[in-house]
Amino acid sequence: MEITLGIAQKLLPQRPPDAHKGTFGHVFVVAGSRGFTGAVKLCCDAAMRSGAGLVTAGIPAPLGDAICATFYEPMSLLLPATEEETLSRDALGPALEFAEGKDAVVLGPGLSRNAQTQEFVLEFVRLVRAPMLIDADGLNAVAVRPEVLLESAGPRVLTPHPGEMGRLVGMNASEVVADRESVASAFAGRYSCTLVLKGRNTLVVGTEPGGTVRGPFINTTGNSGLASGGTGDVLSGLIGGLIAQGMDPLDAALLGVYVHGLAGDLAAAAKTQRGMMASDVINALPDAWRLLEQDTPPL
Numbered sequence: 001m002e003i004t005l006g007i008a009q010k011l012l013p014q015r016p017p018d019a020h021k022g023t024f025g026h027v028f029v030v031a032g033s034r035g036f037t038g039a040v041k042l043c044c045d046a047a048m049r050s051g052a053g054l055v056t057a058g059i060p061a062p063l064g065d066a067i068c069a070t071f072y073e074p075m076s077l078l079l080p081a082t083e084e085e086t087l088s089r090d091a092l093g094p095a096l097e098f099a100e101g102k103d104a105v106v107l108g109p110g111l112s113r114n115a116q117t118q119e120f121v122l123e124f125v126r127l128v129r130a131p132m133l134i135d136a137d138g139l140n141a142v143a144v145r146p147e148v149l150l151e152s153a154g155p156r157v158l159t160p161h162p163g164e165m166g167r168l169v170g171m172n173a174s175e176v177v178a179d180r181e182s183v184a185s186a187f188a189g190r191y192s193c194t195l196v197l198k199g200r201n202t203l204v205v206g207t208e209p210g211g212t213v214r215g216p217f218i219n220t221t222g223n224s225g226l227a228s229g230g231t232g233d234v235l236s237g238l239i240g241g242l243i244a245q246g247m248d249p250l251d252a253a254l255l256g257v258y259v260h261g262l263a264g265d266l267a268a269a270a271k272t273q274r275g276m277m278a279s280d281v282i283n284a285l286p287d288a289w290r291l292l293e294q295d296t297p298p299l
Helices: 005-011 038-049 061-068 089-099 115-127 137-142 146-151 162-169 173-178 180-191 231-244 249-271 278-293
Strands: 026-030 054-060 075-079 104-107 132-134 156-158 194-197 203-207 213-219
Touching: 005 249, 005 278, 026 038, 026 089, 026 231, 038 054, 038 231, 038 278, 054 061, 054 089, 061 075, 075 089, 089 115, 104 115, 104 231, 115 137, 115 146, 132 137, 132 231, 137 146, 137 162, 146 180, 156 249, 162 173, 162 180, 173 180, 180 194, 180 203, 180 213, 194 249, 203 249, 213 249, 231 249, 231 278, 249 278
Parallel strands: 026 054, 026 104, 054 075, 104 132, 132 156, 156 194
Antiparallel strands: 194 203, 203 213
């Protein structure tokens, strides 16, 4: 089934006129390491542009000044770090405490593959009760022990590109692309998660509580300009923000990939596919939302 304008419009969360910032949820973004501070900003800014009420970045403490200087709206939580300025295993306690009661967690952008950080990721994935989106280096850690998904205390959404999907299932990227619908459906069914397999016509697959697979759903927006560093961080923040607003994880993934692609189409129209970058997609999100709200046909 295709993800179309009509489907996306039906999924739009309501915006009550008497709402306050608490109405629209709090996203906890756990991300960043030395050399990958931009991933934090992109993810948090996209979460804010999703319509979420509050966003907090959980980041390695030594990078706090550098990261926090790049944004205004998100808040920050400084967490224990390794000598390499990645999250250490000692970050688990304070991160779990902060995650309690949050509406959604996004884990992974720019975290690194440091051994201590991977230990942190696996326990964090297992113990957090809030809905969690796992991306990037979060996925690389889960690939070491994917069974952690079955032990998780709450629903999980994974957003791999073909290379990350390959690491999760023991295949190479070209093998994943050649049989992507079967690979995505089998993984989602086995691990009872929502899976977003990125690429041309991104696929979304979900599972019912009883394990029945829903999908795959095929996205109809987007272009090659999205093949640029950081656009995956934007998608993660966007879907995480929608989950925080009370959306079912599968519905949030369906709406998120459609709007992300639509914003990419708007950015390409303004900048060209060759000249656009991830921040252009974030800046185009308000116009993408307007198109959905005004019942305007896609580009």
